[in-house]
Amino acid sequence: MIVAVYAVKGGAGRTTIAVNLAAAIGHKHRAECVLLDLSLPYNHAALVANLVPNGCLALSERADQDQFEHTLLAAGLHHPTGMVVLPSALKLEQSELVTAPLVQRALDVLEDAFSYVIVDLGVAMSEMTLGVLERAHRILIVVTAELPTLKDTAELMQVFEDVLEIPSGRVSLLLNHPRPQTLVTRADAERVVKRPMMAEIVYDGARFDRAAVTGEVLVAAEPSSMSAKTIGKLAAGIIDEHKGHAAKRA
Numbered sequence: 348m349i350v351a352v353y354a355v356k357g358g359a360g361r362t363t364i365a366v367n368l369a370a371a372i373g374h375k376h377r378a379e380c381v382l383l384d385l386s387l388p389y390n391h392a393a394l395v396a397n398l399v400p401n402g403c404l405a406l407s408e409r410a411d412q413d414q415f416e417h418t419l420l421a422a423g424l425h426h427p428t429g430m431v432v433l434p435s436a437l438k439l440e441q442s443e444l445v446t447a448p449l450v451q452r453a454l455d456v457l458e459d460a461f462s463y464v465i466v467d468l469g470v471a472m473s474e475m476t477l478g479v480l481e482r483a484h485r486i487l488i489v490v491t492a493e494l495p496t497l498k499d500t501a502e503l504m505q506v507f508e509d510v511l512e513i514p515s516g517r518v519s520l521l522l523n524h525p526r527p528q529t530l531v532t533r534a535d536a537e538r539v540v541k542r543p544m545m546a547e548i549v550y551d552g553a554r555f556d557r558a559a560v561t562g563e564v565l566v567a568a569e570p571s572s573m574s575a576k577t578i579g580k581l582a583a584g585i586i587d588e589h590k591g592h593a594a595k596r597a
């Protein structure tokens with residue numbers, strides 16, 4: 348099952364949510380959940396999870412066809428929570444190697460090897476991003492409580508429906524507060540975007556940053572904090588959805 352995490356604006360909390368979500372799923376299903384970091388040109392997921400990468404998707408591109416799968420899977424970093432983190436580029440100049448067809452090839456391999464593929468997407472609506480969004484079973488759109496972001500998210504939802512023909516049931520909106528409470532409420536956000544928010548992640552002060560600095564992931568370090576609980580519920584929902592897909596296939 349592919350879960351794409353996207354936001355129309357940088358700094359909305361995509362990486363934080365993707366890392367914590369993958370860790371929460373990985374904790375329940377060890378080594379069955381991979382976080383593919385496609386947030387380019389700067390990959391941060393491994394850093395946030397305190398992992399030191401030595402391989403990446405861009406480097407596996409050079410491998411022979413029969414070595415591609417092996418090289419790609421070997422680049423996955425096993426985190427103590429149980430998730431696997433796969434960077435797509437280690438250096439700025441490698442990000443150009445991460446093309447839309449390469450990502451599709453990687454997704455073929457990852458879908459076979461893992462039950463859950465969480466993708467941290469960049470902001471750019473590139474061919475690569477579109478390819479992942481079209482293929483994702485669940486799309487999580489991270490929304491922040493600012494009017495321009497809400498307006499752009501409303502427009503994006505329209506493009507999903509009218510242009511990309513992505514069924515609305517596949518898309519969930521997550522209201523995140525990376526900064527202390529603003530004047531815009533959840534009800535305001537829902538009115539502007541014209542869709543309900545599936546969940547709201549509170550501003551959790553320095554918790555996320557502190558966990559990252561000490562090399563931990565919040566859902567594992569402080570599972571009873573408000574934001575970790577919300578992400579835990581989100582993970583449980585995705586696990587249920589995956590079970591539903593598996594039951595349908597059987």
Ligand SMILES: Nc1ncnc2c1ncn2[C@@H]1O[C@H](COP(=O)(O)OP(=O)(O)OP(=O)(O)O)[C@@H](O)[C@H]1O
Pocket residue numbers: 354356357358359360361362363364386523524525526548549550551552553554555556574
């Ligand atoms: N709910 C929250 N409470 C407190 N801090 C948060 C919350 N969500 C995110 N943050 C913090 O906000 C900052 C930006 O988050 P993050 O890096 O996850 O965003 P992003 O969308 O991935 O950004 P980028 O565009 O740089 O990739 C980080 O310092 C993170 O710890």
Ligand SMILES: [Mg+2]
Pocket residue numbers: 361362363386391
């Ligand atoms: Mg990020």
